[in-house]
Each structure stands twice: as structure tokens, then as C-alpha cells.
Amino acid sequence: MPSERRKVSHVSQEAQANIGVVGLAVMGSNLARNLASREGNTVAIFNRSYEKTQTLLDEHPEAGFLPAASYREFADTLQKPRTAIIMVQAGKGTDAVIDALVEVFEPGDIIVDGGNALFTDTIRREKAVRETGINFVGAGISGGEEGALNGPSIMPGGSDESWVTLGPILKSIAAVAEGEPCVTHVGHDGAGHFVKMIHNGIEYADMQLIAEAYDLIRRGTGKSPAEIADIFAEWNRGELESYLIEITAEVLRQVDAETGAPLVDVILDQAGSKGTGVWTVQTSLDLGIPVSGIAEAVFARSLSSKPAQRAAARSLPGPDEGLVVADADAFIEDVRQALYASKIIAYSQGFDAIVAGAEQYGWDIKKGDIAAIWRGGCIIRAQFLNRITEAYAADPGLVALVTAPYFADAVARTQQAWRRVVVAAAQAGIPSPAFSSSLAYYDGLRADRLPAALVQGQRDFFGAHTYKRVDRDGTFHTLWSGDRTEIQAVDAH
Secondary structure (H helix, E strand, O other), X not given: OXXXXXXXXXXXXXXXXXXXXXXXXXXXXXXXXXXXOOOOOOEEEEOOOHXXXXXHHHHOHHHXXXXXXXXXXXXXXXXXXXXXXXXXXXXXXXXXXXXXXXXXXXXXXXEEEOOOOOHHHHHHXXXXXXXXXXXXXXXXXXXXXXXXXXXXXXXXXOOHHHHHXXXXXXXXXXXXXXXXXXXXXXXXXXXXXXXXXXXXHHHHHHHHHHHHHHHXXXXXXXXXXXXXXXXXXXXXXXXXXXXXXXXXXXXXXXXXXXXXXXXHHHOOOOOOOOOHHHHHHHHHHHHOOOOHHHHHHHHHHHHHOOHHHHHHHOOOOOOOOOOOOOOHHHHHHHHHHHHHHHHHHHHHXXXXXXXXXXXXXOOOOOHHHXXXXXXXXXXXXXXXXXXXXXXHHHOXXXXXXHHOHHXXXXXXXXXXXXXXXXXXHHHHOOOOHHHHHHHHHHHHHHOOOOXXXXXXXXXXXXXXXXXXXXXXXXXXXXXXXXXXXXXXXXXXX
């Protein structure tokens, strides 16, 4: 019987594993296999339902897994300090596993949450677990199922003490870019999951920008998805080289076996979301950081998933003429440059949020190191991440990534094409929210003066919110309902 087999194997394998994995769905199983394939690792595995444990044992006997049928057995199989990575669904399931491990672990042991947890939940959990003397680490893991198996980008938070034990293990399984493992100790408590959240927000923007580029090229030139796939493949050999550009070409080449049509034409145009992009926007709003490109990408998915509203609005008027392109090659090059410029803005906004989060929560996050670990394994891996690392190495206090010499020069040479594309899309009635909002952000950032002065006047008129002046210090309020004289006031922004 399985229970007898488990008992025998457990007795002979006690306290031999240096790392354990709890939760053996696809991500957990692949991560366990990755760990087991690296020299020096012996992996204990546990799943609430033993059937999944047995399946993994049967399918991968070469991994030498040490199975456990209970949390106590799992803990006894692990060498001290015990180290376990949780790969279960975020939320109450994670809390339940943490509570169970705390019951069988001891001070100095390490519990790692490798799921997509909200960073504030990680802060709460780390604080609670720390009181028991056990280390709790929130680790963002990017790369999907393939990354978990072959080498992800890993963003762990947690204590310095936990990193001493955990660091070598995570380095053994992380993706490698230019000879360096794509993992770094991001910061304490929730820092790892915070940075992973921002990564996912940038991912939303990147995907939406690529989709808009595809849409504009198809509508403007009439090229087929397969022909546009060739364009993306060519782009992937230049400054846009990235995982997302690469897989876009693969998706566009795919033909539906049943209909013979391009698969992209068969897929319903309603995009799903797991929520991490929403978290990025909500958190950035709380921090006072504009992430308009990311926000528009989130809103675009939301709009796509409103079929009743879209159907009702189809009869609304638009331009008389669609997108007319005189020179297809020139237009495609304009779109490429607009995509690159908008991509720079997405990363710049994302790193603005990282800087603000680090300041708010007291994390010492090294921006260049984050860019470096995103070069391999993760979904947003791209050629120009090296340029981001270089930018922060040259100026650790860089106020905005887009102002770094490399990126400022890149936008300078692409901005005219970027503007032409946004104008063409608007005139043709083609939605390009990520392109256009990114350009608006760029122009707002570089403006000598913004209409916010009028907004402050309005706020002061209806709510006595006060304002400041350009010509002298202090805070002021105009007596709008009185004689409209100006008085000094307490700042009520």
C-alpha cells in the first residue's frame, strides 16, 4: 500500500534533504524538478493530496525526491535550518500552509512563499512568523512553467539570515544571463513580492504595446499574421530583442488546425488577468507615482472583456476613413520606433514605482541589480535591460530612467515616429491607449509648465485646498466667496 511504501522510504531518508517544496501543481512540480537536477540539492516534497506526490515520484524517479505524507514527516526529512518553498495558490491556502509549517518548524528555519502574493500580505506574514523565530521569505518567481523547470528569475525578500542559507540554493536553479545567476536579495520582508508585482505591471504594458503595434501594422498595411510574424522576428534581432517579441512571432505564425485560419483570428478578443497588473496600478496610485502606460494596459484588458458594452457601442460614429498608409515599409519602421520609445516609458515608470516603494517601506533596493536579474528567465527579459543596469551604475540616484543618456538619446531619435504613429491611430479611430498615454506622459514630464496650476485654482475655489505661488514662499488661499483677496493659509493639499 502507498502508506507502507511511504513509511519505509521515510525511515531510510530521514533528515537528508537541504530543500523542500510544498504544493506540487505544475509550477511546484517543475520547481522541485529544477532543484533536484542541480548538484548538491536533495529535495523533499509534500502535497496535501498524496496522489500528486506519488505521480511526481513515478514520473521522475531520477530526481531522487524524498516524499512526505505529513507536515511532521516533511519537517523531519529536512536538514537544519529547514528550508521549504511553498508553491500553492495565493490567499488563504498560503496562510494555511504557513500555519502548518510553523507548527513543525523551529527557530532559525526558513519558509519561502514562491507564489504571486500581494506584497502587503507578505509584510504581514513575515512579521507574524518572525515572532516565532522562524524566517519567512516572500520570493517572486518569474518565467512561468518553463522558467520554473529550466531557470527562472527569482526576487527574494526576507532577512539577511535567511539569505545566507537560501542564496546558494536559489542561485543553483536561477536562469543565468551573461554568466550571472538571475537572483538577488531584493530587500527585507515584502520587497521581493513588491518587485515581482512591478515586473508583472511592466509585463502588462509590454504586451499591450506589442498588441497595438501588431494591430496598427495589420490595419495599415493589410499584411497577414504570418507576414507580421516575420516582421517581429526581424525586430527580435535588433534593439527590441526580447522574449515577448520572440513569442509574438510564434503566436502569429500559428495556424488553427480545425479551421486553417491564423490562430490569432480564432482566439476571442477578450484578455484575461490574474490581478498583479491591477495591484501595480493601485499601489502606484497610493505611492503617488504615475504609471499611465501600465494602467492603460490594465484598462485595455478590462475594456476588451466588456462584450455587452462593446456591442452596444459598435454603431457609434468614427472617422470616415480608416488607416491609409502610403509607404508600408516606412510606416512599419515608425511603429517599431514608437514601440521602442513606449517600452522605455513603461520601464521608466516601473522603476519610479520601485524607488517610491523602497522609500515608503524602508527597503534598500538596488535598481541596477533588479534590471540584471530580469535579463534571463523572466517574461520581460530583453536586450536593453543591460542598459538599465548601466544607467543606475553610472548614476545610482537617477531621478527618472528616461533621463539617462542612453534612453534620452533613444527617445530623441524615435519621438517623431512615435508622434506620427499616435496621430495616425487617432485619425483612423484605432485605439492605441498604451502608445498614446506613454507619449502624453513623456510630454508631461518634459513640459516647462503644466495646466495643474489651473487645477489648483479650481481646488482652492470649491474646497479651500490652498495653493503655492511661483514668486514667493508660503501657502495661500483666495477668499473666493468674499472680496477675493489672497491670504496666507495652512497647506491643505
